[in-house]
Amino acid sequence: MLSACRFPYPRLYSWLTMLLLAVAGALAGTAAQAQKDTGRYSMTRPSADGIGKSYLGREISGVMGWQGAAWLERDERQQEERADLLLRELGLQPGMAVADIGAGTGYYARRIAPLVGSGNSGGLVYATDVQPEMMKMLEDGAKKAGLTNIKPVLGGLQSVNLPGSSIDLALMVDVYHELEYPFEVLDSLVRALKPGGRIAFVEYRLEDPRVPIKPLHKMSEAQVRKEASVHALVWERTAHTLPWQHVVIFRKK
Numbered sequence: 001m002l003s004a005c006r007f008p009y010p011r012l013y014s015w016l017t018m019l020l021l022a023v024a025g026a027l028a029g030t031a032a033q034a035q036k037d038t039g040r041y042s043m044t045r046p047s048a049d050g051i052g053k054s055y056l057g058r059e060i061s062g063v064m065g066w067q068g069a070a071w072l073e074r075d076e077r078q079q080e081e082r083a084d085l086l087l088r089e090l091g092l093q094p095g096m097a098v099a100d101i102g103a104g105t106g107y108y109a110r111r112i113a114p115l116v117g118s119g120n121s122g123g124l125v126y127a128t129d130v131q132p133e134m135m136k137m138l139e140d141g142a143k144k145a146g147l148t149n150i151k152p153v154l155g156g157l158q159s160v161n162l163p164g165s166s167i168d169l170a171l172m173v174d175v176y177h178e179l180e181y182p183f184e185v186l187d188s189l190v191r192a193l194k195p196g197g198r199i200a201f202v203e204y205r206l207e208d209p210r211v212p213i214k215p216l217h218k219m220s221e222a223q224v225r226k227e228a229s230v231h232a233l234v235w236e237r238t239a240h241t242l243p244w245q246h247v248v249i250f251r252k253k
């Protein structure tokens with residue numbers, strides 16, 4: 001048997017021990033996390049656009065990488081998504097605190113900021129994302145547009161990282177379907193809402209085969225409602241006014 005006093009390199013021995021302990025700790029942590037995940041999530045063979053993890057019967061899609069950011073700022077976007085109609089559906093008022101979750105380059109945050117921050121109303125937009133590269137583009141875009149009421153926040157995989165009871169309206173445009181931890185993120189978002197605050201899920205309509213988006217990047221209204229129903233949220237209404245997306249709105253109980 002190998003003993004410390006007989007081992008000719010005691011310093012190497014202690015390094016090896018530390019390394020082994022670190023590896024064992026990491027493996028135990030991963031196993032514990034996997035065990036925790038399996039209760040809520042199930043692992044499947046990943047499909048082309050998915051991550052091989054399912055939640056309430058839906059495979060979660062892969063995250064849109066920052067390398068594709070130009071698509072979010074494409075000229076045709078206004079025509080395809082009618083951002084003007086979406087903003088009308090949201091009931092924005094000066095002075096509101098809005099959270100744009102998974103804001104990407106800030107396409108929507110830049111359009112919301114002037115509407116909630118007009119005059120001295122103090123309205124602001126928290127713009128969150130998990131990719132630091134997106135955050136940088138978002139900050140540059142806000143600066144270029146001269147907007148001072150967009151507050152960038154680096155989100156976590158399991159938390160929106162926003163203060164409790166601080167948000168009047170949270171918006172997720174084309175984001176929820178790619179959250180790796182949808183339950184945990186939504187749970188943290190509900191905690192960040194003020195009493196009576198709202199969440200708007202904006203997703204490409206899975207029900208409509210004419211919407212030219214890959215299936216895992218679309219969501220049906222029924223699935224959105226199913227996933228929201230396990231949180232302290234009440235469905236308020238669904239707007240069908242946009243060309244490709246539906247806007248499913250909930251209020252905090």
Ligand SMILES: C[S@@+](CC[C@H](N)C(=O)[O-])C[C@H]1O[C@@H](n2cnc3c(N)ncnc32)[C@H](O)[C@@H]1O
Pocket residue numbers: 063064072101102103104105106107108128129130131134155156157158172173174175178179180185
């Ligand atoms: C398809 S893009 C949409 C961006 C933006 N909402 C828009 O419509 O222009 C999805 C964004 O969600 C972000 N995202 C993915 N998981 C996230 C999480 N857990 N928290 C915050 N953002 C996340 C991605 O990094 C990506 O920028």
